[in-house]
Amino acid sequence: xxxxxxxxxxxxxxxxxxxxxxxxxxxxxxxxxxxxxxxxxxxxxxxxxxxxxxxxxxxxxxxxxxxxxxxxxxxxxxxxxxxxxxxxxxxxxxxxxxxxxxxxxxxxxxxxxxxxxxxxxxxxxxxxxxxxxxxxxxxxxxxxxxxxxxxxxxxxxxxxxxxxxxxxxxxxxxxxxxxxxxxxxxxxxxxxxxxxx
Amino acid sequence: xxxxxxxxxxxxxxxxxxxxxxxxxxxxxxxxxxxxxxxxxxxxxxxxxxxxxxxxxxxxxxxxxxxxxxxxxxxxxxxxxxxxxxxxxxxxxxxxxxxxxxxxxxxxxxxxxxxxxxxxxxxxxxxxxxxxxxxxxxxxxxxxxxxxxxxxxxxxxxxxxxxxxxxxxxxxxxxxxxxxxxxxxxxxxxxxxxxxx
Numbered sequence: 001x002x003x004x005x006x007x008x009x010x011x012x013x014x015x016x017x018x019x020x021x022x023x024x025x026x027x028x029x030x031x032x033x034x035x036x037x038x039x040x041x042x043x044x045x046x047x048x049x050x051x052x053x054x055x056x057x058x059x060x061x062x063x064x065x066x067x068x069x070x071x072x073x074x075x076x077x078x079x080x081x082x083x084x085x086x087x088x089x090x091x092x093x094x095x096x097x098x099x100x101x102x103x104x105x106x107x108x109x110x111x112x113x114x115x116x117x118x119x120x121x122x123x124x125x126x127x128x129x130x131x132x133x134x135x136x137x138x139x140x141x142x143x144x145x146x147x148x149x150x151x152x153x154x155x156x157x158x159x160x161x162x163x164x165x166x167x168x169x170x171x172x173x174x175x176x177x178x179x180x181x182x183x184x185x186x187x188x189x190x191x192x193x194x195x196x197x
Numbered sequence: 198x199x200x201x202x203x204x205x206x207x208x209x210x211x212x213x214x215x216x217x218x219x220x221x222x223x224x225x226x227x228x229x230x231x232x233x234x235x236x237x238x239x240x241x242x243x244x245x246x247x248x249x250x251x252x253x254x255x256x257x258x259x260x261x262x263x264x265x266x267x268x269x270x271x272x273x274x275x276x277x278x279x280x281x282x283x284x285x286x287x288x289x290x291x292x293x294x295x296x297x298x299x300x301x302x303x304x305x306x307x308x309x310x311x312x313x314x315x316x317x318x319x320x321x322x323x324x325x326x327x328x329x330x331x332x333x334x335x336x337x338x339x340x341x342x343x344x345x346x347x348x349x350x351x352x353x354x355x356x357x358x359x360x361x362x363x364x365x366x367x368x369x370x371x372x373x374x375x376x377x378x379x380x381x382x383x384x385x386x387x388x389x390x391x392x393x394x
Contacts, residue, residue: 160376173361178209183381185377185379187377192387
């Protein structure tokens with residue numbers, strides 16, 4: 001059966017984004033440095049990048065689609081990734097803001113859904129056509145799915161960075177049964193893969 | 198030149214001890230589970246255990262020697278480790294409580310010092326006779342040495358455990374320049390080794 005995966009990059013002190021997140025600085029102060037491994041070391045981390053992009057459908061929180069500042073995003077807003085987002089698959093955005101699906105280039109379609117996470121997951125599973133479903137973040141969405149026992153594999157990419165503040169991934173997630181599957185590192189990141197539950 | 202090392206076991210959510218630390222429960226609620234790797238997987242983690250015990254001198258906070266509840270420990274208190282502690286070397290305990298050195302079996306002597314950390318480190322270096330000096334914890338002592346730029350190598354042993362509360366290692370430590378040196382994992386722990394500074 002297909003798996004529900006969750007890839008998140010965190011600082012060594014456990015933050016997925018730095019303090020003072022805004023439209024101008026969606027990852028907060030210092031948050032950009034978390035993701036250097038994906039850009040500066042794309043070849044050495046090819047397997048992990050492929051792992052992020054192998055899913056057949058994605059689920060994300062509304063801040064992953066639009067800025068954290070507004071309840072409703074501008075009418076012409078089409079996400080953070082330009083006209084051809086890297087997902088190449090259906091993406092379900094959890095939001096109370098009703099919106100027609102946005103069909104992007106390269107196979108990505110954003111669906112805006114306001115349903116219980118279990119229902120959204122069922123719909124994403126169907127859309128994934130036997131491939132994995134990925135919980136694409138942010139932290140609070142990942143926590144919700146973790147706490148509900150809906151994630152099979154948690155993949156943490158730990159950047160050698162101290163952010164000192166911001167949004168923590170694992171606060172309030174409750175008890176989790178975690179089993180390390182694999183660990184591997186490069187100069188800019190340590191990859192920790194866990195089976196959950 | 199000899200190195201200043203710091204080995205600490207942390208939960209995946211960044212705690213070195215769980216909530217509600219006391220004399221009866223020095224590692225807090227759930228804190229014992231952090232250290233399963235040292236006991237249940239001693240052979241597979243032999244290199245990391247040896248790394249902890251290779252230092253020529255140790256520095257620790259007072260709670261690593263006596264319970265966190267009291268300012269002054271009982272007169273007959275001789276530490277948490279019985280008559281032959283695992284250090285087999287001089288151990289400098291940071292405390293304002295003046296006390297004669299305690300000579301234990303097997304080469305461990307506890308020295309009780311109330312000096313600036315730089316002076317204690319100089320004394321420990323001399324005592325180490327060319328070997329490494331290890332900052333043995335707890336978290337606040339490690340943070341002090343990290344923040345002062347006095348640690349060369351940070352070795353985190355990440356247990357696949359969520360404690361949900363307790364004492365965090367890296368809160369308020371400030372910016373650190375970290376370079377991953379090595380990463381390796383087993384069923385009960387992921388070892389992350391960083392060069393600092």
